[in-house]
Amino acid sequence: MTMSVLVLTGSASGIGAHMTGVFARRGDTVVATDVDLAALEKRAAEGAWGTNVRLARLDVREAAEWEAALDLAEREGGGLDVVMNIAGVLKPGWVPDLGPADVDFHLDVNVKGTVLGTRAAAARMIARGRGGHIVNIGSLASLAPVPGLSLYAASKFAVRGFTLAAAMELGRHDIAVTLVMPDAVQTPMLDLQVDHEEAAMTFSGPRALTVEDVERALLTEVLPKRPLEITLPLGRGMLARAANTAPAASRWLEPMLTKKGREAQERIKQGR
Template sequence: MAFVMLVTGSASGIGRYVAEHYYRAGHRVVFADLSAPKLERICAELPAQDGAAALPVAFDVRDERAWERVIADTVDRWGQLDVLCNIAGYLQVDALLDVPTTAVHAHLDINAKGVIFGTLVAARQMRRQPAGGHIINVASLAGIAAVPGLALYTASKFAVRGFSLAAAQELAPHNVAVTVICPDAVQTPMLDLQVHRQEAALTFSGGRILRVEEVAAAIEEARRRRPLEMTLPRRRGWLAKLTSLYPSLTPLLAPYLQRRGQQRQAKLQRKSHDATCLTSSDAE
């Protein structure tokens, strides 16, 4: 059965893949992000699909009034909002003592407050719907285990996870489900920002980099089962929860994971360099 979904962060990475996937599956999808030109181009390039609709909507997730307007417009157009996927995110890599004040605001405003505003406004609409609704918030394993080198990102994702777990309990009686998904590193433009930054070495310490398709598959599983929380991959999720339960383990494990992450970064840097050289050679 077709449903109405709003996906933030739809101009790139996980958000774009998820929004396009559900459009191609025949659903009505609001493609939401900051850039109107990008969204319009993405939606214009989608093939015609029976029963499906793609609506590009540019707005800032930090703006509560914008959330109210977008969800009201969605309901006016299609009569309901069944699923909200909060995927939009922000990351600036800086050593903690070098972090500018603007980065503090951006991490908490976009990653945390943006999710909170979206959840609140969507839930108020969903509780009025006979079928209720489902809110899926994408956090990170950094929202379970603290990541030295990404302190602000960690803080914002801890907020997303904590808020989602608490909100799920409060909203359940209103037939509104909340799921928080915590993936490890995913191959997206946000990951590319970290490849050459020593502070982000722990991001690359896992066994492999996840693909956006894997996160999209987890979102679909969450949509069907409505669990409280999902981690990707599960083994890294358990490691994250262990270090969260026993924070004193982090200083013991961090040096090993740091070296492992640096080795992965070095491989990715060489791969990037080789690809650049190949492109330059082709251009000549």
């Protein structure tokens, strides 16, 4: 198996932390990044990542910090094969309650961060002339409207539009750009939504995905096959695509899904 040089964002927790370990243990060189360097260093000190991981503070909103992280990947690994834009944020809230800082929070991290990372990685991959792969993490909210999470949905819709356009541009350079759109994943981002009634629809599925579910998709589908986009799981993905095709139909589905989600939230609270 050919080893790769990867840069991952959001490596201090959730999907990013899990995938950093997965890639490092299989022998890849991984530059693990996060805006919270102390949390990143603590995670690395736990020892599960091994010796193939390099750490870098990266605020994905800052172009200069992207360049520094990619410099490290090229210096330590001799090139750049894969960049995964995993870092993301979410804050539930009804539209009338949203403030300017909430707008900046979602759009700067989720959209601007993904755009800056894709742009910086693409430039280096083109210069190197050996192709590459950029993986952007979206959400089923990239396809389906989510009341109570309007800013998150807006940011993930934007990530999808940007990713699809970038994929068409960069394909001529043998650079694949893939959008991964999972349903809710059991991570700290999901935990913070339990106490917010605005986030009820997040909990309307049969179960939350695990980071292992995302791992399987990345290792068996995304990296070897380099698809344009995938949804996880298939059934909920089909429902989200239907909502994307006929948004008005969501008005009929929303009460049922919200009811299911609130019931799930209550079960989680009672089980604490």
